Amino acid sequence: MSAPERGSDRRTLIADSAIELVAAAGLRGLTHRAVDGAAGLPAGSTSYYFRTRTALIGACYARLAELDLGDFDGGATPAPTDRSAAPAPTDQGAAPAPMDRDAAAAAVAAVLYRWLTTGRSRQLARFELSLEAARNPxxxxxxxxxGRGSRDLAAGILAALGAARPAESAELLVAWADGLLYDRLAGALAHTRPAPDPAELTSTARRMIDAALA
Structure with missing residues (x-):
């Protein structure tokens, strides 16, 4: 493995470890020394790659976005209903193929379910880290x-579903999804809610998609 590849792997390990630290202990637990320990790296490794706390948090943002989009790429993105029916490409790129709302809802629900279960700690860290941007310009x-990646993905899905203004609709869909995640993971009633249910999430996702397209 070349030196650049080793450096890339080390940066990913550091970002992953920092995200887990924030999920477990909040931002107060995010120090260069703590990340070194969590990652099993020699002292000073984190500060070598990310000199400041701001740089470290920025790396966490990028890694969280990569992982979240990877959940869609991992098989949750809905397939078009009929690729042959897609409009011809324009000078702005290939137009999205038409999709079915039920398939889109199932795909969104599958990702929400993952983020409420196996990806729970990652989403908690994302909320915690996002608040820091409000305090640090x-x-x-x-x-x-x-945050652009998830919104662009949502816009593509909604465009394929026939949205007249997909970018605006995507802003709403992402906001509603974030609200649902926050409510279930950290809201006042989070600890009293039943376990996430795929069928209920699919129904909720369908309502969100219908509202975004209205």
Whole structure:
């Protein structure tokens, strides 16, 4: 493995370890030394790759976005209903093929279920880290860049479903999904809610998609 590849792997390990630390202990637990220990790296490794706390948090934003989008790429993105029916490409790129709302709802629900169960700690860290950008203007650009991917993906899905203004509709869909996640993971009644149910999430996702397209 070349030195650049080793450096990339080390940065990913550091970001993953930092995310787990934030999920477990909040931002107060995020120090370079703590990340070194959690990652099993020699002292000073984290500060070598990310000199400041701001740089470390920015790396967490980028890694969270990569992992979240990977959940869709891992088989949850809905397939078009009929690729042959897709409009011809334009000078702005290939137009999205038409989709079925039920398939889209099932795909969104599958990702929400993953984030409420096996991906729970990652989402808790994302909420915690996102709040830091409101206090530190240096992080606002990094958070915006990281958040574009999910909104672009949602816009593509909604465009394929026939949305007249997919970008605007995507803002709503992502906001509703974030609200649902926050309510189930950290809201006042989070600890009293029943375990996440795929069927209930699919029904909720369908209602969100219908509302975004209305």
């Amino acid at each position: 240096e992080l606002a650009t990094e958070l915006h860049r990281a």
